[in-house]
Amino acid sequence: MDTAGLDILNQAGFWAMVALTVAGASIAIFPRNILYNVLGLALCMTAIAAIYVFLGSLFIALMQFLIYVGAICIAIVFAIMLSRPLHLEMPPRPASKVAMATAAAVLFFVAIVGVVLKTDWTPSAARVADSSLWSVEAIGRALLTRYELVFEVISLVLLVAIIGAVITAGLSRRLSS
Amino acid sequence: MNSLSTYLIISALLFSMGLMGILQRRNLIGMLISVELLLNAANLNFMAFNRFLAPDPVIGQIIALFVMGLAAAEAAIGLSIILALYRKMHSINIERAQRLKG
Amino acid sequence: MGALFHDPILLAIVLGTNLPFLSMAVILLFTRSNPKLSSQISVGAILVSAVSAIYLLAKLHCASPLQYQTLWFSSDKLLIAFGYYLDPLSLLMLTIVGVIACLVQIYSLGYMAGDPGYSRYYAFQSLFAWAMLNMVIAGSMLQLFIYWEMVGLASYFLIGFYYEKWSASQAGKKAFVMNRVGDVGFFLGLIWLVIGFGNLGIPELNHAAATQGLPQHVLTVAALLIFCGVIGKSAQFPLLTWLPDAMEGPTPVSALLHSATMVAAGVYMFSRIFPFFSASPDAMAVALAIGTITMLLSGTMAMVTYDLKQVWAYSTVSQLGMMVMALAAGGYFAGVFHLTTHAGFKALLFLCSGIFIHEFHTNDMRIIGKKGGRRLKIPMACIAVGALALSGVFPFSGFFSKEAILGVLAAQPNKIWLAAALLGAVMTAYYSFRLIFHLLFPKDGIEEKQHEEHGHSSHGHEEDHHGYIFWAMAIPVMILAGVSLVLGFVEHPIEHFLIGHIVEAHPVAHGAEHGGGEWLMIMGVSAGLLGIAVAWFEFGRKGASRKGFLSYFPAVWKLFDRRWFLDIFYRKSLDTFVYGGLTSLFTKNDRRVIDGGIDGICFFTEGSGRLFSFLQSGMLQYNLLMMVLAAGVAVLYLLF
Numbered sequence: 001m002d003t004a005g006l007d008i009l010n011q012a013g014f015w016a017m018v019a020l021t022v023a024g025a026s027i028a029i030f031p032r033n034i035l036y037n038v039l040g041l042a043l044c045m046t047a048i049a050a051i052y053v054f055l056g057s058l059f060i061a062l063m064q065f066l067i068y069v070g071a072i073c074i075a076i077v078f079a080i081m082l083s084r085p086l087h088l089e090m091p092p093r094p095a096s097k098v099a100m101a102t103a104a105a106v107l108f109f110v111a112i113v114g115v116v117l118k119t120d121w122t123p124s125a126a127r128v129a130d131s132s133l134w135s136v137e138a139i140g141r142a143l144l145t146r147y148e149l150v151f152e153v154i155s156l157v158l159l160v161a162i163i164g165a166v167i168t169a170g171l172s173r174r175l176s177s
Numbered sequence: 178m179n180s181l182s183t184y185l186i187i188s189a190l191l192f193s194m195g196l197m198g199i200l201q202r203r204n205l206i207g208m209l210i211s212v213e214l215l216l217n218a219a220n221l222n223f224m225a226f227n228r229f230l231a232p233d234p235v236i237g238q239i240i241a242l243f244v245m246g247l248a249a250a251e252a253a254i255g256l257s258i259i260l261a262l263y264r265k266m267h268s269i270n271i272e273r274a275q276r277l278k279g
Numbered sequence: 280m281g282a283l284f285h286d287p288i289l290l291a292i293v294l295g296t297n298l299p300f301l302s303m304a305v306i307l308l309f310t311r312s313n314p315k316l317s318s319q320i321s322v323g324a325i326l327v328s329a330v331s332a333i334y335l336l337a338k339l340h341c342a343s344p345l346q347y348q349t350l351w352f353s354s355d356k357l358l359i360a361f362g363y364y365l366d367p368l369s370l371l372m373l374t375i376v377g378v379i380a381c382l383v384q385i386y387s388l389g390y391m392a393g394d395p396g397y398s399r400y401y402a403f404q405s406l407f408a409w410a411m412l413n414m415v416i417a418g419s420m421l422q423l424f425i426y427w428e429m430v431g432l433a434s435y436f437l438i439g440f441y442y443e444k445w446s447a448s449q450a451g452k453k454a455f456v457m458n459r460v461g462d463v464g465f466f467l468g469l470i471w472l473v474i475g476f477g478n479l480g481i482p483e484l485n486h487a488a489a490t491q492g493l494p495q496h497v498l499t500v501a502a503l504l505i506f507c508g509v510i511g512k513s514a515q516f517p518l519l520t521w522l523p524d525a526m527e528g529p530t531p532v533s534a535l536l537h538s539a540t541m542v543a544a545g546v547y548m549f550s551r552i553f554p555f556f557s558a559s560p561d562a563m564a565v566a567l568a569i570g571t572i573t574m575l576l577s578g579t580m581a582m583v584t585y586d587l588k589q590v591w592a593y594s595t596v597s598q599l600g601m602m603v604m605a606l607a608a609g610g611y612f613a614g615v616f617h618l619t620t621h622a623g624f625k626a627l628l629f630l631c632s633g634i635f636i637h638e639f640h641t642n643d644m645r646i647i648g649k650k651g652g653r654r655l656k657i658p659m660a661c662i663a664v665g666a667l668a669l670s671g672v673f674p675f676s677g678f679f680s681k682e683a684i685l686g687v688l689a690a691q692p693n694k695i696w697l698a699a700a701l702l703g704a705v706m707t708a709y710y711s712f713r714l715i716f717h718l719l720f721p722k723d724g725i726e727e728k729q730h731e732e733h734g735h736s737s738h739g740h741e742e743d744h745h746g747y748i749f750w751a752m753a754i755p756v757m758i759l760a761g762v763s764l765v766l767g768f769v770e771h772p773i774e775h776f777l778i779g780h781i782v783e784a785h786p787v788a789h790g791a792e793h794g795g796g797e798w799l800m801i802m803g804v805s806a807g808l809l810g811i812a813v814a815w816f817e818f819g820r821k822g823a824s825r826k827g828f829l830s831y832f833p834a835v836w837k838l839f840d841r842r843w844f845l846d847i848f849y850r851k852s853l854d855t856f857v858y859g860g861l862t863s864l865f866t867k868n869d870r871r872v873i874d875g876g877i878d879g880i881c882f883f884t885e886g887s888g889r890l891f892s893f894l895q896s897g898m899l900q901y902n903l904l905m906m907v908l909a910a911g912v913a914v915l916y917l918l919f
Contacts, residue, residue, distance in 0.1 A: 018187055025191055028210050029198030041210045044191075048217050052241075055184070055228040060238050064220075067245045072213060072252045079206055079256040083263040093201055097900070101200030104907045109193035111914035116185040118918060124232040133234050139242075142235045150239075154246045161250030165257035200904050208900075271899055 014054050020047035032092070034080050042073045059136045184225035192218035205259045205269040209252065216248045288338060289347060292363050292416065295331030295377070298324040300409035306402040314397035318388055321401035325381045325408050332377035332412075336370045346482065348418050357477055362418035364481050367776050368615060372415045372547055375622045376540050380408045382755035383535040386630055389751030390531050390637055400440060400529065407433035411540055415547065420469055420479040423548065427465070427512070430544060431458045434536050438528040450524040457521040461511015468504025475501060485554040495559065502555065502562035505548075509566075513545025513599045516573040522596050523580070526588040530633030533588055538595045538625035543618050546602045550618070553611050563607045570603030571699045578706035582713070586642045587632045590714050594669065594707065595625055601684060601703060608696065610687030612774050617680035619773070620766050624668035624677055627759035631662035634752050635718075644714055648721030657753050659718065661760040666715050668763045670708035670807040678804070679767035685803050701806045708810025716814055 024047055027040025045068035052061035132138065143151050191214060198211030220241050227237020263269050302324035306317045339345060348362025384404055391400050410429035417423035431454075439451025472479060475497040509515065514522035525537045536542070549556060549566070556562060574597045581593030598621050606614035638655060639647050668675035671682075681704060688697040 021187070021191065022194070025194040025198075025214055028214060029194055029202065029207070032204075034204055034206050037204075037207055037210050041213060044214065045217065048191075048221060051184075051187075051221065052224055055224045056234070057224065057227075057238050057241075060224065060241050063242060063245060067249055068213065068217070071249060075252055075256055076206060076210065079259055082260055083206070083269050093203065098201050100904055101197050101900075104200055104904050104911065105193040105197035107911035107915070108196055108907055109189055111911045111918065112189040112192065113186055114918045115914060116182055116189065121181050121230060123230050138235050139238055142239060143242075147239055150243065154243050158246055158250050161253050165253040168254070169257035169260045171261075196907055200900050200907065274899075 010054075014051070017047045017050040017054070020044075021051065035077075038073055038076050038080065041076070042069050045069050045073070056134055059139060181225055181229040184228075185222065188218045188221040188225065191221065203270050203272050205262065205271055205274075206256075208271065209255045209259065212255070213248060213252065216244060216251075220244050288335065288345065288365075291331040291334050291338075292347070292365070295328040295335070295373075296412040296416065297409065298327050299405040299412070303402045303405035303409065306398055306405065311398045311402075317398035317401045318384075321405045322381075322384050322388070324405060325377070325384050328408060328412060329374075329377035329381035332370075332373045335365065336374045339365055339370055344482070346418060348480075351422075357473060359421055360419050360480055361422055363416045364418040365416060368547075368550060369416045371615070371619065371773070371776070373412060375619060376408070376411050376415055379539045379622055379626050379759075380404070380411070380535055382758060383531045383539075383626065383630070384408075386534075386633070386752050386755040387529070387531040389748035390633055391529060392748050392751075394529075396440060400437075403433055403436040403440070404532075404535075407437065407536060407541070411544070414544060417481070419481060420472070420484065420552070423481070423551070424462075424465065424469060424508075427508070427544065427548070428462065430541055431455065431462070431512070434458075434525070434541055437532040437536060438525045440528050440532065444527070446524075447527040450521075450527040454521040454525045457518045458511045461507045461509070461518055464504045464507020465511070466508075468501050468507065471497070471501045471504055481551060484552050493558075498555075499559040499561045502559040503565060505552070506556070506562060506566055506569075509545035509549050509603065510569065511545070512548070513542050513603065514573075514596045515545070515569050515600060515603060516576060519573055519577060519596050523589050523592040526586075526592050530588065530629060530636055533592070534626045534629030534633065538591065538629050539622040542595060542599060543602075543622060546599060546606065546614065546618050549603065549606050550611060550615050553606060556606075557609060563609070566603055566607035567696060570600045570605075570607055571696060573597070573600030574604065574703045575600075575699060575706075578703050578710070581710040582706060585644055585717075587635065587644050587647065587714065588629070588642055590644075590710055591625065591628050591632060594628075594710065595621075597703060597707065598625070598669075601681075601700065604696065604700065605684040605687050608687045608691050610684060613680065613683035613687045616683055616773060620668070620676035620680040620763070623759055623766055624665045624675070624763040627661060627756060627763055628665035628669065630752065630756045630759065631658040631665060634658040634749075634756065635662075637752070644717040645721065648718045658756060661756045662718070663715055664760045664763055666711040669711050670811060671704055671803055672708075672807050672811075673804060674764065674767065676763045676766035678807075681807075682800055682803050685799050689799055701802060704803060704806040705810040705813075708807040709814050710810075712811045712814035713817070 021044050024040045024042070024044025028037050028044055029040075031037060031040070046065060049061040049064040049069075052058075052064055195211045195214030195218060198214060199208050202208050202211060223237050223240050223244065227234055227241075231237050259269055262274060266273060268274075299321070302320045305320055310317045310320065344364065344366035346362065346364050348360040348364075351359045351361035353359070384401070387400065387404070391397055394400065407430065410426045410433055414423055414426035414430055417426060435451050435455040438454050439448045441447040442451075469479060472484075476484070476493060478484070511518050514520075522537055522542060526533050528537070556566070577593040577596035577600065581590050581597065584590055584593065598617070602614045602617050602621070605617060634655060635647050635658060636642055639650050641647060664675065668677035671677045685697065685700055685704075688700050691697065
């Protein structure tokens with residue numbers, strides 16, 4: 001296979017992933033059935049993980065898949081099961097609200113795209129083209145040396161979040177019952 | 178290869194869709210899902226910058242990791258709040274949760 | 280600080296004027312429970328003041344005006360100085376105030392003995408002395424105004440001294456309010472002056488060249504507004520009714536404040552910036568008319584009252600009117616000299632009356648006469664001296680000052696003022712001697728018999744017991760009587776002292792003062808004697824009716840007795856304008872504007888709260904929507 005063919009394939013794969021991302025996001029936000037939304041989110045996350053591969057980081061792609069699809073989406077599904085019965089029909093959204101939301105989103109999109117296109121992006125001068133820098137080993141080294149404090153803080157935040165979640169959900173159960 | 182702008186515009190699109198979701202959904206879980214979209218859009222940005230601009234490609238990946246961690250924490254807290262709210266109000270409709278209405 | 284101790288003059292000024300304040304503070308803070316100590320502190324302080332005033336007069340009597348001042352505050356081009364200004368006028372007045380305040384405080388040792396508010400009385404006396412002394416030597420009109428108000432405050436305290444008495448507290452309020460009416464004008468005048476002239480320093484105001492540069496209308500308005508202050512403080516028409524009511528205070532207070540010094544403050548202020556006033560002929564004409572009306576009105580009122588103090592109160596108003604007349608007619612020296620002599624003999628009259636009142640516990644001259652007022656020989660003689668001085672009979676001080684005033688008025692082209700002054704002199708003599716004859720020759724003789732045993736024994740007892748009290752009252756009275764006798768003969772030294780530096784402003788008036796001629800003197804004296812003769816005919820001679828010719832005209836009597844219905848007029852106008860008009864306006868203002876305003880603010884707050892609470896819908900998504908929109912717009916704005 002020649003490089004040009006590989007490139008086209010590459011491009012096709014990339015745009016397919018982009019299409020999947022957008023489709024997943026659409027499914028995540030538009031249908032009124034909450035279960036579809038979660039499935040759309042999972043699809044979107046998976047596609048984004050694939051885009052991360054295109055961006056050169058297999059590790060982050062895996063983490064994305066693991067955390068979002070494997071953890072968050074499952075947690076959301078649990079939340080859905082614990083809350084509202086699915087068979088109850090949700091009333092349709094007010095058109096005005098949808099219109100306003102769309103307008104705001106479009107405005108924001110236009111603004112961001114404007115910023116993106118207007119900015120003169122200059123790559124850093126000291127760019128090292130060394131593939132070893134992209135390895136998992138490099139990430140682990142950085143995490144446990146230079147970014148250790150942040151790493152620890154994040155773990156603390158996660159711990160607090162877990163305890164907080166347990167207390168919020170558990171305490172309110174005790175209060176209401 | 179695709180340029181930085183492509184990725185940025187994709188992420189902007191994702192962000193706007195998340196925004197649209199968060200602004201129109203009445204289901205709290207739906208809003209949470211939209212928030213996840215927003216975070217992913219941001220993450221995508223980080224990764225794109227990391228790929229094209231950063232001097233050291235480790236930094237962007239680490240930031241993306243942190244964002245994921247925070248997203249997980251946010252999801253945990255958000256979901257527990259939703260559950261607590263549901264138990265109190267027997268609804269997860271955001272439009273009903275307006276006891277602070279002036 | 281160092282300069283204070285190296286300059287004996289400055290030390291005397293500062294000590295003399297501020298010790299009374301210190302004594303007030305000490306009395307109010309520490310020694311209230313100890314009346315004797317309080318009175319000693321106060322009398323000690325005022326003695327120092329009197330001595331330093333005399334020292335200053337002796338030291339500076341032939342020096343040029345002395346000025347101490349520091350910049351108080353400055354605003355743009357306006358500089359307000361704070362300081363002392365010592366010229367012959369302020370030195371003279373300082374001495375008058377210091378000496379009379381001192382005598383009155385000594386007198387009060389006797390008069391107020393045993394009063395439950397003894398310490399309070401002395402505290403207020405000290406406050407008054409402090410304010411008055413500082414007012415006299417103030418270097419700028421603003422400073423003068425501040426102490427002027429302090430004087431009014433002290434006056435309010437002292438009039439309402441017997442505050443448990445309804446009429447006394449009412450009188451205090453009346454005096455205060457009426458003074459405020461005048462002071463509002465005064466203050467407006469000062470503001471006008473600041474705007475138009477840009478300086479409030481007294482020497483600057485009196486500088487002829489400075490006021491010449493001002494437009495005439497500015498000058499006239501300023502002078503008229505400031506004259507309002509004179510009207511209020513010196514009880515001129517139409518604000519004259521507070522002074523007779525102010526007699527509700529203790530008699531020494533009446534003597535000090537409401538005859539000799541405080542009410543003279545108005546006249547003093549008039550003469551203080553006399554060159555300024557005289558730069559505006561219109562204002563002077565108004566002042567002349569007001570002085571004349573006041574003099575005649577209050578003279579008639581004095582002719583019908585039986586209250587000892589009321590007579591002297593009306594007489595004070597009348598004499599103040601005369602001083603204003605003299606000043607307004609351009610007779611600077613005549614006015615100030617009459618102020619000086621009047622301070623002496625009116626204090627004398629009040630203090631004598633105080634002795635009678637203290638002895639007989641009544642203000643009614645008929646009862647005092649009946650109970651044997653003439654047996655108190657010293658006060659009787661002294662009151663006669665005072666009355667003679669007031670009537671302008673020859674060797675007494677009033678004669679000289681009245682002659683000076685008549686001389687000034689005779690120099691006026693319009694002789695009606697002179698005629699009015701002569702008529703006033705007749706009335707003055709009449710009511711003075713009406714009082715004297717009532718005391719001397721009571722209608723049915725002295726009730727000797729029925730009070731012989733009881734009255735005499737208690738009397739003697741009192742004499743023994745209160746010997747110190749009696750002499751504390753008698754000695755100041757005798758001093759004042761002596762002053763009234765001799766003061767007239769020092770007219771020319773005082774005139775030289777006062778006029779020496781101000782003569783160039785009014786050569787005409789000055790010339791007229793000397794060229795009065797003999798016929799004026801004769802007319803003046805004969806006016807006094809005529810009044811005395813009428814009084815003798817009606818009250819003194821054996822078998823006199825003792826009613827007064829006015830009793831044949833009940834309507835006139837009533838008119839005079841009710842003070843020309845001025846009070847009723849005020850009451851009515853107060854009811855119609857103030858209560859009916861202004862108060863209802865204010866009430867409406869209160870209801871509509873203020874209440875309505877507050878309601879409106881509440882309503883607005885509530886309404887806007889409602890409005891914004893619509894935004895605060897509790898709808899998370901709308902808040903977020905707004906946020907996103909704002910962020911988007913901001914980004915777009917910054918972008919393009």
